[in-house]
Amino acid sequence: MSIQNHTVSRSSQAARVAAILGALVLLILIAAPWWAGRADMRLMGEIFLYLALASLWNLMAGYAGLVSVGQQAFVGFGGYMLFALTIFGGLHPIFAIGAAGVLGALIAVPMAVLIFRLRGAYFAIGTWVFAEVFRLSFAQMSSLGGGSGSSLPVGIVKSLAASRSGREALSYWLALGIAVVVIAAVYLFLRSRNGLALTAIRDNELAAGSLGIDIWRTKFVVYVVTAGLTTMVGALIFLQKLRISPDAAFSVNDWTAFVIFIVVIGGIGTIEGPIIGTLIFFALRETLADLGTTYLIVLGIVAIVVMLKAPKGVWGLIRARYDLQLFPLSYRVQQKSNKAD
Incomplete structure (x- = not known):
């Protein structure tokens, strides 16, 4: 006799195999400073940073429906906050990256209140306008190099590690770390109740609202968290470059x-x-x-x-x-x- 049972599960055989392979790949990537050349590590670091930026933009646009063309505002803001906090605030670069993320999230709050009044193409244009305001504002700051930009002082660079190879390895690990953190954060968020609400909003915003989901609040949380993490990625980008200018920082x-x-x-x-x-x-x-x-x-x-x-x-x-x-x-x-x- 054949008895048919139904099971409800999120996992699958493919997901379990992917998790095992992903863990192995991650271990190999962590060990890259011992097997990869400098050029390879710089390229992989750049790949990780772009992956983090893409995952965050995808969370906003692909799930929350917030199609932004002004995320360079937070990338550039993160870079400039790294320079300002280390040069004038005396913070260690790693602590400055975290502080920049907090500041990015805080500055996103009033921005969200304003641009959430816009819809569709007007929202996208509004995000780009904010990015241009940031670019023009930082171009006027002579203490940070004005329009020509500035370089990170040698003393701050050497505070990361005594040797060049040590600094390159640390920059690589930070880039890998932020990519892993972003993907894990997006995954866990989407598996939570807030993620379920976000998916419902993406599929049918009117129906989601009728079910009692707070659409504005859900999108607001996504925007602010995304802004903070994007700011941290921006700080890491310019920690690798060691030089910043308005045009490079706020490049659309x-x-x-x-x-x-x-x-x-x-x-x-x-x-x-x-x-x-x-x-x-x-x-x-x-x-x-x-x-x-x-x-x-x-x-x-x-x-x-x-x-x-x-x-x-x-x-x-x-x-x-x-x-x-x-x-x-x-x-x-x-x-x-x-x-x-």
């Missing part, structure tokens, strides 16, 4: 356009999408960077083709074909068959 190309490209081609509204999109972006960049402006044209063509042929991104294609979910968020009903005489 580097910190927003490329991030949107990563999320769109990888798969918006999924945790896996930004990971795949980051790998594709850097593969294209390293392959085509020598082509000059042609490289940007190729990126544009790739984005257009993906949006036309695979609106849900590369991961959307993979998930539709193989029913894979490496970061399980929703419960799934599974059948379990037991045989008894």
Whole structure:
């Protein structure tokens, strides 16, 4: 006799295998200072930082519906706060990164109150306007180099570690750490009750409101937390660069356009999408960077083709074909068959 039982679970065989492989890859990456060259570590550090930025933008746009084209405001703010807190505040760079994140979250509060009055394209434009205000404001600060920018003093750089190799290893580990923290935070948040509310808002905002979900509060929390973490990533970016200027800090190309490209081609509204999109972006960049402006044209063509042929991104294609979910968020009903005489 065959007895059919139904089980409800979030996990799957693919997710468990992915978790084991992910842990092994993470251990290998942690050991990179002992097997990778300096150039490789710098490249991997950049990959981790872009992955963190893409995951945060995806949380805002893909889940909360907050399509921002002004995230460079927080990247640049984080960089400048790192310089200000270390040079004038006397903080150690690592503590300055954390403090910058807190300041970024605090400054996002009044920004959210203002731009949450806007909808759709007007919201996107509002975020870009704030980023420009930041850029113009910091360009007037002569103590931080004004329009030409400034470099991090040698004494502050050496406070990270005595040797150059030690500083490079620490910068690499910090970049890897922030990427892991961001992905874990996004994953845990989306598995929480707030994450369920956020998913409901994404699917149908009107229906979510009718069920008693506080839409404004949920989006506000996402925006502020994302701003704080993005500010920390920005501080890490310019800790690696050791120099900052308004145009570099608030570059819409580097910190927003490329991030949107990563999320769109990888798969918006999924945790896996930004990971795949980051790998594709850097593969294209390293392959085509020598082509000059042609490289940007190729990126544009790739984005257009993906949006036309695979609106849900590369991961959307993979998930539709193989029913894979490496970061399980929703419960799934599974059948379990037991045989008894």
